Amino acid sequence: xxxxxxxxxxxxxxxxxxxxxxxxxxxxxxxxxxxxxxxxxxxxxxxxxxxxxxxxxxxxxxxxxxxxxxxxxxxxxxxxxxxxxxxxxxxxxxxxxxxxxxxxxxxxxxxxxxxxxxxxxxxxxxxxxxxxxxxxxxxxxxxxxxxxxxxxxxxxxxxxxxxxxxxxxxxxxxxxxxxxxxxxxxxxxxxxxxxxxxxxxxxxxxxxxxxxxxxxxxxxxxxxxxxxxxxxxxxxxxxxxxxxxxxxxxxxxxxxxxx
Amino acid sequence: xxxxxxxxxxxxxxxxxxxxxxxxxxxxxxxxxxxxxxxxxxxxxxxxxxxxxxxxxxxxxxxxxxxxxxxxxxxxxxxxxxxxxxxxxxxxxxxxxxxxxxxxxxxxxxxxxxxxxxxxxxxxxxxxxxxxxxxxxxxxxxxxxxxxxxxxxxxxxxxxxxxxxxxxxxxxxxxxxxxxxxxxxxxxxxxxxxxxxxxxxxxxxxxxxxxxxxxxxxxxxxxxxxxxxxxxxxxxxxxxxxxxxxxxxxxxxxxxxxxxxxxxxxxxxxxxxxxxxxxxxxxxxxxxxxxxxxxxxxxxxxxxxx
Ligand SMILES: Nc1ncnc2c1ncn2[C@@H]1O[C@H](COP(=O)(O)OP(=O)(O)OP(=O)(O)O)[C@@H](O)[C@H]1O
Ligand SMILES: [Mg+2]
Numbered sequence: 107x108x109x110x111x112x113x114x115x116x117x118x119x120x121x122x123x124x125x126x127x128x129x130x131x132x133x134x135x136x137x138x139x140x141x142x143x144x145x146x147x148x149x150x151x152x153x154x155x156x157x158x159x160x161x162x163x164x165x166x167x168x169x170x171x172x173x174x175x176x177x178x179x180x181x182x183x184x185x186x187x188x189x190x191x192x193x194x195x196x197x198x199x200x201x202x203x204x205x206x207x208x209x210x211x212x213x214x215x216x217x218x219x220x221x222x223x224x225x226x227x228x229x230x231x232x233x234x235x236x237x238x239x240x241x242x243x244x245x246x247x248x249x250x251x252x253x254x255x256x257x258x259x260x261x262x263x264x265x266x267x268x269x270x271x272x273x274x275x276x277x278x279x280x281x282x283x284x285x286x287x288x289x290x291x292x293x294x295x296x297x298x299x300x301x302x303x304x305x306x307x308x309x310x311x312x313x314x315x316x317x318x319x320x321x322x323x324x325x326x327x328x329x330x331x332x333x334x335x336x337x338x339x340x341x342x343x344x345x346x347x348x349x350x351x352x353x354x355x356x357x358x359x360x361x362x363x364x365x
Numbered sequence: 366x367x368x369x370x371x372x373x374x375x376x377x378x379x380x381x382x383x384x385x386x387x388x389x390x391x392x393x394x395x396x397x398x399x400x401x402x403x404x405x406x407x408x409x410x411x412x413x414x415x416x417x418x419x420x421x422x423x424x425x426x427x428x429x430x431x432x433x434x435x436x437x438x439x440x441x442x443x444x445x446x447x448x449x450x451x452x453x454x455x456x457x458x459x460x461x462x463x464x465x466x467x468x469x470x471x472x473x474x475x476x477x478x479x480x481x482x483x484x485x486x487x488x489x490x491x492x493x494x495x496x497x498x499x500x501x502x503x504x505x506x507x508x509x510x511x512x513x514x515x516x517x518x519x520x521x522x523x524x525x526x527x528x529x530x531x532x533x534x535x536x537x538x539x540x541x542x543x544x545x546x547x548x549x550x551x552x553x554x555x556x557x558x559x560x561x562x563x564x565x566x567x568x569x570x571x572x573x574x575x576x577x578x579x580x581x582x583x584x585x586x587x588x589x590x591x592x593x594x595x596x597x598x599x600x601x602x603x604x605x606x607x608x609x610x611x612x613x614x615x616x617x618x619x620x621x622x623x624x625x626x627x628x629x630x631x632x633x634x635x636x637x638x639x640x641x642x643x644x645x646x647x648x649x650x651x652x653x654x655x656x657x658x659x660x661x662x663x664x665x666x667x668x669x670x671x
Contacts, residue, residue, distance in 0.1 A: 116437075118468065118470070121467045121468050121470075122468075124464075124467060125453075125464050125467070128456065128460065128464060129453075129455040129456060132455075200451070200453070200454050200455070201447075201449060201450075201451035202451065202453055202455075204417070204447060204449075204451050205447075205451040205452070205453065205465070206468060207417055208415055208417065208440065208443075208445035208447065209440055209441075209465065209468035209469055209516075210437045210438075210440045210441045210468065210469060210470075211468045212436070212437065364417065364418070364419065365378060365418060
């Protein structure tokens with residue numbers, strides 16, 4: 107009991123990550139095209155469809171405003187799916203974790219491997235969207251090169267959050283609630299579709315607690331070239347919250363699997 | 366030196382006691398059996414050996430190391446075949462072994478050579494690229510055992526290796542396990558099958574409700590509790606009192622199993638002919654060699670599979 111807070115992590119965690127990568131290499135084409143399809147739909151429907159009826163926001167056309175935020179939301183969704191459904195299926199139905207912890211791999215490494223994998227998917231899917239909007243001529247600044255780094259950190263954060271949910275509600279049906287009660291509200295109220303400046307002060311304060319808001323601030327700022335100290339604070343916010351959530355996720359997963 | 370020692374080993378799950386302060390030791394290079402019915406605590410006991418399940422109290426040393434503090438070193442030298450297959454369904458057969466080998470930091474070349482050798486040994490050479498899901502139950506089990514050998518373990522722990530397999534598949538697994546033991550690997554095996562224990566184990570413990578009821582070689586256990594033969598008397602339970610009183614000098618003990626009466630005779634043939642000359646006749650008489658099942662029945666007062 108005394109060492110519940112101590113993490114048992116070694117470089118073997120990368121072997122866990124490699125296992126996920128090996129599996130992914132077999133079906134990446136299908137997986138990538140699906141994940142990438144949905145944000146494109148948003149871009150087409152909202153950006154080009156709805157956008158026609160929306161007046162300029164902060165001096166930007168609606169699609170210029172929306173596109174960089176979709177990098178952030180796509181990154182959020184990919185790690186959230188991976189580390190709820192994906193992680194749970196591996197743990198509960200395929201017993202992959204049980205197999206791994208019978209080797210010199212520790213449970214903490216299994217969990218951290220999942221988090222790193224979720225982060226990698228955020229990075230991958232977010233970067234693909236970045237590439238698409240680059241091709242569409244919607245990237246205004248070379249600062250956009252820093253976006254993948256932001257995606258990795260936000261991936262760590264959302265992967266950990268998802269696994270904390272598993273630790274608290276280890277049931278595949280509970281993920282519906284996670285998406286409708288946590289992820290969708292974040293998606294709608296983090297400045298992806300409209301600036302928060304129009305909302306009441308209380309809502310703006312609440313939105314500050316949304317991790318996605320900070321990711322959106324960063325991707326939009328970097329893609330459009332509006333950089334400054336405010337972005338540094340957004341980044342620090344993400345790093346600190348990710349660093350707090352990761353050990354909690356690892357602890358809860360250990361409690362769940364090792365009995 | 367003993368390769369595994371347990372002292373007053375306890376496992377509790379939220380207050381439920383699954384292993385109740387047991388003591389045992391496993392010798393190097395033997396096949397050690399843990400026999401017991403459902404819920405006896407077999408899986409709980411072996412899971413503690415590789416640190417999957419933290420021990421609640423007592424001591425458990427594997428390879429001279431304390432399981433609580435040296436799980437990683439211990440696991441590097443063990444091979445585990447869990448009760449439920451947990452092959453990686455997202456990977457093909459050969460990949461399953463290669464990825465598993467990577468968790469032991471075995472270099473890729475070496476891993477491939479070993480994997481191919483083990484797949485050959487387990488008759489899976491023509492399935493290298495098959496999906497795990499498409500294998501039969503027996504093949505999955507063999508693959509799981511092959512996977513457990515990838516790190517050339519000093520001890521292999523098998524939790525019910527043949528449950529659910531048909532007799533032929535079971536014999537194949539037994540044959541492979543005997544071969545392993547002849548190469549000097551220590552084997553720990555849990556099972557419900559008394560025949561499996563009798564066929565493979567040098568020594569065994571019989572567990573029930575978290576306790577060890579007895580331990581010894583199969584021969585010792587038979588000798589201690591039953592003797593060489595048993596005589597089954599069909600529908601004899603009703604007459605148990607009379608018969609056991611009448612023949613108390615000729616038997617070492619008896620047990621009522623349902624309606625039948627089982628006697629443990631000193632001389633089976635002689636007792637049988639005397640019984641057959643009694644005025645009262647019974648449904649049937651069966652004189653047969655005693656098995657571990659009889660030992661188990663005697664110790665627990667009930668069958669293994671109920
Ligand atoms: N993870 C767990 N959480 C709570 N209780 C458990 C857990 N694992 C086992 N138990 C309980 O501990 C007891 C012993 O179970 P165990 O699995 O060790 O038995 P077993 O001898 O392996 O049985 P079987 O032959 O069915 O595999 C049972 O009462 C079981 O319900
Ligand atoms: Mg069991």
